[in-house]
Structure formats: structure tokens, C-alpha cells
Amino acid sequence: MLTQRLLLSDRGGMIVLGLVLLAMVLVPICNLLVPETSALHVSTFTVTLLGKFLCYALLALAVDLIWGYCGILSLGHGAFFALGGYAMGMYLMRQIGPRGQYGDPVLPDFMVFLNWQELPWYWQGFDMFWFAMLMVLLVPGLLAFVFGWLAFRSRVTGVYFSIITQALTYALMLAFFRNEMGFGGNNGLTDFKDILGFPIAANGTRISLFLASGFSLILAYIACRYIVTSRMGKIVVSIRDAESRTRFCGYKVESYKLWLFVFSAMLAGIAGALYVPQVGIINPGEFSPLNSIELVVWVATGGRGTLFGAIVGAFTVNYGKTIFTSYSPETWLFALGALFVIVTLVLPKGLVGLFNRFKKAPASSDAVTANTTATEKNPDSSTSKEAV
């Protein structure tokens, strides 16, 4: 019953998850077992690149859940991603121990440089992995809770909400740029040595991080499917389409928005935490408002309102970016802007919608998938197909 509801009824999702799983099997083999001279060898650079893409896909999934299903356009999800990343970065900094440039057993290099005598209170506990992981969830979750609580209760919606989320991430960026904040200022956190005792640049560690990103993506996908196929998922879609009707049906709309927003922020935090050890650095640039906008473009390109569309979008746009920036880095932003315009004009349902059009699918699957998945849950939905 549950697998039917979560996976089997979702063809696109099955295909995308299948590809992720396939990559999780093939990439380690091709990296570790296939000799470097072979054409099938996958370099560690590529492994890290793919791992990064998986983190982006997880982030896109988080945005799609609230934007595609609940209609909340957050232009500040980069902030939750970066906070998760900083929490992981703090753990990795504490792992360096006395191996830093200045050799201080406890203080990270930048604190020694600033003549700080002891560790600030908010750096306590980050030498423990479990504590850092807890913070990866709690810090973005708590920020989302407070921010969402104020915004949704005041019934801030639509473009106003988007603008204040931009302001949020911009404010955090400015704050993290300050040296006195104690997060390394504009250099951020870097020079990581190892994670859980394993050297961070080693092949095996890179593969493990890649696999961890893949597993997180799959688990998050299933969790999101569980939400959108439950009654809560239908209520969330109802809020998107007719908020006041939902309220007059007796639902406390603010609570639904709030919890979905918090969940989504936590997913973004996890994505950030997996991202940082793979790229080896986290700095305030991750809070840049542009990042948050870019990731909305991924979701729009893939197809919002279909969870797997977000993953497709994150991979396509980022792959495109990798190719593009190696040939002509200055024009990438123009290309991104053009992409957004084209997608909005020509492909309102994104790449996923394009596939569906080629398949000449019945009208039902043409509509937003949130709705088809819901109908498929009904035991006697065969009649509905005929009716349509």
C-alpha cells in the first residue's frame, strides 16, 4: 500500500531515483576499481562534482515542496542551506585541532589571528559530530520557525514574502561578513583536514560523501512524497489554490504553512551540511541573494509542483553551468536570465512538462502532478480517467 502510494504511482520519480541509485553503484566502482588509464574511469573530481549536484538537488527539492505545492515563493532558501553548511563547517574546524597554521589546540586560525583568547559560547559543542548534526537541523529549522511564525501570522504572502526572504538572506550575508561575528568573516571556514577521523580529500571519503548525499536525497524524496500524498498534501495544495476557502473549511492555514516551511528549511540545512565537506569551504557568499534566486530557476526549469522535476532541474542547470562557465564565465548570468525567461514563456511546466507533452499524456497528467498523485490514491480512480 505505502510503496504503491509513495513510489509506484510516481513514474517520473521512479525513473529519477533509479538513475540516482544507478549512479551510486556505478560511480564508486568506476572510481575505485577501474584503473585510471581506462576510458571508464571516473575521476575524483567528477565524483565530487556529482556529489555537489546531489546536494543542489536536495536543496531544489526543499524549495519545490513549499513553492510548487504550497505556493510560497521563498527567495531565501540559500540562507538555510548556508546555515546548515556553517554548522558542518564549525565541526570540521574543530576537527583541525592543533594542526592549524598557528597550532592552537582549540581555537581555529582566524580566532588566533583576531587575538581571541577563548572559544565563543556558540562554538562550544561543535567538536562532537552528533551535536553538529543536530545543529544542522535545528539552526535552519528554528530560524524558519521564528521567521515563518511572524510572516504567516501577519498573513504576509506572495511577492511581499519573497522580498522579505531576500532581505533575510542579505542581512545574514552582511552579518557573516563581519569578523566580530566569529565565523571567519569574508574568508569563511576552510582548510578542513578530516571528517569523523577520515582525511577529507581522500578518495574513499569523497565516495562516502557522495553516497551520503545520494542516500539523503532519496530519503528526503520519499519523505516529501509521503507528505504530498497524505491528506496534509492535499490541504497544502488547497492553500496554494484557494487560501481563504481552506481557512473557512476550518484549517489553520498559518500552521500548515509554518510546518512545511520549517521542514523545507531543515532539508536545505542538510543539503548545505553535505555540500561543505565536498567543496571544502563555506563563506558568506553562500548567503548571497543571487544564490537563492538561482535555485528557484533550477526548480522552474525542472518543473515545479513535481518533486522529481526539481531534481531534474538542479542537475540540468548546474551541469549547464559547469560547461558554460568553463568556456565563457562572464556570460553565465545572462544565460541564466535568458533561461528563466524562456522557461517562463515557453515551458511553464518545465522540462518535465515538455516530456509529458511528447508522451501525449492524458489531460490528467498534464495538470499539476500534485493533483494526479492525489487522484491515484483513490481505489476507484479508473473511473476518473474515463471521465476525463
Add this chain to the structure above:
Amino acid sequence: MNIFSHARRSLGQSDPNFGAPLDTTHGTILYVEGVTVSFDGFRALNNLNLYIDEGELRCIIGPNGAGKTTMMDVITGKTKPDAGSVYFGQQINLLELSEHQIARGGIGRKFQKPTIFEALSVYENLELATAADKRVWWTLTQQLNSAQKFRIDEVLVQIGLQEHRHKNAGALSHGQKQWLEIGMLLMQSPRVLLVDEPVAGMTGEETEKTAELLLSLAGKHSVIVVEHDMKFVRSIARKVTVLHQGSVLTEGTMDQVQNDPKVIEVYLGE
């Protein structure tokens, strides 16, 4: 609005005990007394007094700007009045409650423009409207039980949409959407139904069906209908209230109202 009033509103608020039978010993289910609402100096409602009896069908008419929609906003908690009181039965003060609590408590509202969940099927629209635990965490795992399914089937028959149960609600005709919205109100097991312009844009046949539906609901529920279509009002009305400039001009049967010189002057005169 400051943070503290938010906090008070959300922390101090618990659902009133709607499970207890509503105290309607005097036969009146809804008391609207001395209600005044101003928007930037304009008085949308001006010392409005309105009493709705249990099970009655009441039509409310009045020229544009008479305050009909504002009155519904006040009863359903969307607008808080500057003065006055609104009681549901004799015990429950509606002014202390928010929209979702009032809806849970048994006051259903149909909007002027049909407002349904277009991305969902007819059946799912009714499912979401079903009276059930509507707190966030419960809805993650909730399924319909057999009594609720039975109730949905009943309502589908009542609103005449049993053949369209799996159709996308967005694909329904205008009239069908209006009925679906009424059906959604019925799923909430309401005591009072507020129906705003139910026949606007309907064909003659659809209008007749709607009149039948509303008449069949009176008795079991108190129904308040706001409507412009005089022919329609005449066909269903037992008691009519005329609003003018935010207060009640007169009340009575359709004939009494239509012959009232005050009404003729402000509304039917031309």
C-alpha cells in the same frame, strides 16, 4: 500589529467547546447586536442588529454597499468590528475566535465567486471539507472512515454531483462549482450556512435547482442567503431583511418588504 498581540492571540486561543450542544433555548442561533465597522471613516456597518432563528431560511437584500458582505465577514471572523457583539447560541462569543475556529464550530460560508480547490477532484474537495481533526500533525496520517465516506456519498447525491465524483473540480461548470461549494459547507456539519449570491451567473434551470437545494437545507440548518436576484429571493424567501447603509431598514415577508415605502424609496423604487 505588534508581536505581543500575535502571541496572545495564538497562545491564548484554544478551541471553544463546540462538542457541547449549542445553547439555543430562546430559539435564536445567531445574535448580531450593535455591530459597527468603519473603513477609513466609511461606515460599512452602522449599529447593525440581526437575529437568526434556528433552522430558518433568511434572505438578505440591499443595494450595493449596504454592508451585506461586511456582515458576513464579521460573522465568520474575517473582520473584527469596532463595536457590538456577535454570539453563536447564547454562550459562544464569535468575536473572540478566528476564522478556522468559527468554521470548525459550525458556521459555513460560501463566497460570492465559487471558490473550490480546482486542482483536486470533486470527491477530494468534499473530503477536505469533512468535519474531522484539522490539526497539522493529524492530517499527515488521516484516512476517511466509513461513516465519513457514507456522508460524502450522501452529500454528492444532495448536490447532484454523484456522477462527477472523480472529475477535476476545475472542469465543472459554473453552476456545478457553486453546488460543490455548498456541498463542502454541508460536509462541515454546519449549524449556520452563509450563502453569498448563490445564483449569480446561473442559467434558469440551475437557479431552480439551487432554490430547491437551499429550501431542502432549511430546517436542518439555519440558512442566510444574500442575493440580488429578486425573482430568486421571491421563490425561496420566507423572511427578508433589507439592509441599507450598514443597518437594517426593515424586515418581513417579501410582500411586506416590497410594499414598504422606505424600501421602495432606497432600493426598489426606480
